[in-house]
Amino acid sequence: MIPFTYERARDVTGAVEFLRDNPGAKLLAGGTNLVDHMKLGVADPPALVDISRLPLDEIGEKADGSLRLGATARNADTAAHPLVRRRYPVLSRALLSGASPQLRNLATNAGNLLQRTRCVYFQDVTTPCNKRSPGSGCSALGGYTRYHAILGASENCVATHPSDMAVALTALDARVVVQGPDGERDFEVRALYRLPGEHPDRDTVLEPHDVIVAVDIPAPSPGAVSTYRKVRDRASYAFALVSVGAELTMNGEVIDDARIAFGGVAHKPWRAERAEDVLRGNRPSPELFAAAADAELTDAQVLEGNAYKVPLVRRTLVATLRELSTR
Secondary structure: OOOOEEEEOOOHHHHHHHHHHOOOOEEEOOOOOHHHHHHHOOOOOOEEEEOOOOOOOOEEEOOOOOEEEEOOOEHHHHHHOHHHHHHOHHHHHHHHOOOOHHHHOOOEHHHHHOOOOEOOOOOOOOOOEOOOOOOOOEOOOOOOOOOOOOOOOEOOEOOEOOOHHHHHHHHOOOEEEEEEOOEEEEEEHHHOEOOOOOOOOOOEOOOOOOEEEEEEEOOOOOOOEEEEEEEOOOOOOOOOOEEEEEEEEEEOOEEEEEEEEEEOOOOOOEEOHHHHHHHOOOOOOHHHHHHHHHHHOOOOOOOOOOOOHHHHHHHHHHHHHHHHHOO
16 A cells, blocks of 8 residues: 545645645546556555545536536536537547546546556556656557557657547637636647657646646537547447547538547647648548548658558548538
């Protein structure tokens, strides 16, 4: 048994102060990722501050028409919310494709976004891993790489981000609301995550004393349609080999706007800006969709075990865009 201190936060400010005053402390809400890693010996925080009872679980429309998702709202409740299902089917479908029903009933929105970017070697403490122990090496390089990154990786880490929710929110231009010692700030979900570079141990740009309190999703454009498509080894409780979250807005027979994000291909949810640029202002067709995919995959770098992901991303994006453009 590894001892640790447990504290129940009375408010967000108290949680922030506890994190500031206790270096290495971690937030606890649903615990579906953190507790697993503590059991495996991957994480050993000296203290936990429980925020699960704070009033951060509401989901509702704001005055500007955007939708606010509370940080501690459960994934199952978020996926089933009428406004999420009607306005943002890409998000509802992403959440329902993640984990298992039991985990979705416990996991929180902020916890989903902050789950560790990882691979099998990260969770095996007997192997070197730069994310777990900076400077020790990356066991995946030269090892088992079927699930690993083809975009934005580095020689220090080739793991992929596991969150389906984060992919959908990246495609929706959602913003994350964070409270720290200096008050609240907000920024795009896509800016929350880092590529591995020389410091793969840092998954996000958050400081150790920051607390996510909400996520805001802009009101959808009139006529926008969206969906989430996930390719995986089995129908449930499996990370994406490749996933696509996309939203299209048509102007007559021309694509007026496109927002696309990939999962399963990079250390963070991958916003497909090159693909979006190819699509905008053009008539939808299989040839256009394939050209958009090829533009995004120009810089893909494959390993011995994951070269299949390049054609799989291409086919998955084409199929997703074909579905949306015919609605």
